[in-house]
Amino acid sequence: MINEILQKLSENPDAIVELLEHYECGKIKVNKREVRFARDDRPESGLNISIRLVNNDACFVKDYARSEVNNLVSWLCKEKNVKFKDVLINIKRILHLSDNWRPQNRRLIFGGVYEHIIHRADSPPKIYDESILDDYLKVPNVRFQHDHISLETQMEFGISYDVNTDRIVIPIRDQHGSLMGVKGRRNYETDNEDDPKYLYLVPCQMSKTLFGYSTNYSSMYGGTVMVFESEKSVLQCASYGYHNAVALGSNSLSEYQAKMILSLNPQKVIFMLDSDLPLDNTKRNIDMLRSVATMRDLQISYFDWTECLDLPAKASASDEGKEVLQYILAENIKDETELEDEL
Structure with missing residues (x-):
């Protein structure tokens, strides 16, 4: 749904301007092709950040000064040091979307009976106050x-x-x-x-979320995503300074979770399942991600615990401290193509 919200935002230049003004970006100028702005209103701040208004459904921001491209939500989180959830709340407010807004499906035949069955697995999870x-x-x-x-x-x-x-x-x-x-x-x-x-x-x-997704969103978008089993691993990684981890809450990746990973537009995904768990589980997860990531240029790797001597049985790669995790990331991560030889 984040992609749909960004698309609605990209279609509304006035809403983009209101959002930028809310976060105190400066020198905002709008023409038919783009919204151009500066980081703030200080005299020395250059007009060197741009959002194209044509063919830009993901509402990408091009930061010329830093040679970076990011979507607007992730850019604001990083640049203004604000929380992902708060940015979404403000976008919904500006677009006059309710908290429970969901994108509308196309016109459905037979009252949508069959469509409901087909897409039932994609229905959003229940939320609590x-x-x-x-x-x-x-x-x-x-x-x-x-x-x-x-x-x-x-x-x-x-x-x-x-x-x-x-x-x-x-x-x-x-x-x-x-x-x-x-x-x-x-x-x-x-x-x-x-x-x-x-x-x-x-x-x-749990199969309809990834622990750490919203908290770590801006650090993962467009980069490397580490996929662990447990919530504790994400907490440990954050404590070590790694804010690009999520957890399945199990050892099995669902289709819903796979789509969430892809919505981060990652360059690389590393499956970091616990030691002693059969590599068949990792293979099934990679196959699931690949089935959803058709036509995507995505590098997928995995933690090969069979060659790691630094972990006890049934342990996460993050359990033994930062130095052990760093060693594992340097020495025990393999490309998905090598997994066939392991099985």
């Missing part, structure tokens, strides 16, 4: 800190604590930053096999 998080204590967690997750990262991702269940609370958000579930991690040790380490305190359609 932010007030449900008020039931939890807004405090960081020492257990997570010992697991290489900094206090700053815990605050950024809204990690909190549930007194009633003695669990660490992890808010799960959709691609726009709206709350769609809450996961709880045990804050205690137990030998009870019926007491899972992770469970959902608030139900969540």
Whole structure:
């Protein structure tokens, strides 16, 4: 849906100007071909940033001074140091779109019965009001800190604590930053096999989101995306300074998640599934992404844990600290073409 919002924005120069003015960009000039502007109104700021108004559905921004091209949402997040969700909220406000706006389908035959069946898997996930998080204590967690997750990262991702269940609370958000579930991690040790380490305190359609997507959006767009299994890996990566990671919440990539990855227009995707997980799982995920990424020039790589001696069994590449992750990224990442030889 982000692409549809950007397309609507690209069709409305007045809305683009209002958005730029809201974020205090300066010297805005509009003609039939483009919107040209500066970073701010300071005399030394050059008129060296442009948004074309023709054949630019993705609302790309060309920053001539920095030789960068980005979509307008990602550019604003980086340039103005604002949150992805807040930019989307402002765009919807300017375009007079409701919070639950969804793009309209083309005219449907037979009342849309068959279309509904075909596209049912693509229907957006259920979202919850932010007030449900008020039931939890807004405090960081020492257990997570010992697991290489900094206090700053815990605050950024809204990690909190549930007194009633003695669990660490992890808010799960959709691609726009709206709350769609809450996961709880045990804050205690137990030998009870019926007491899972992770469970959902608030139900969540995890196959319809990627943990970290909205928080890390501007750092991933147009670049490299690392795809992990667990939310903890994304939190660890952010603590190490890697803000280009997302998590599946499982070891299986859904079609919905694959489309979310592609909406980031990535140059490279690295599947970083846990050690000891059969590489067949990685192969299935790569095949899923390839099936959606037809006609796309996309580099896909994977973490080959079979040649990594730095991880214990059933561990994430991020579990053992920043230096180990750096080593893995330098020495244990292989191109997808090499996976056939491993299987």
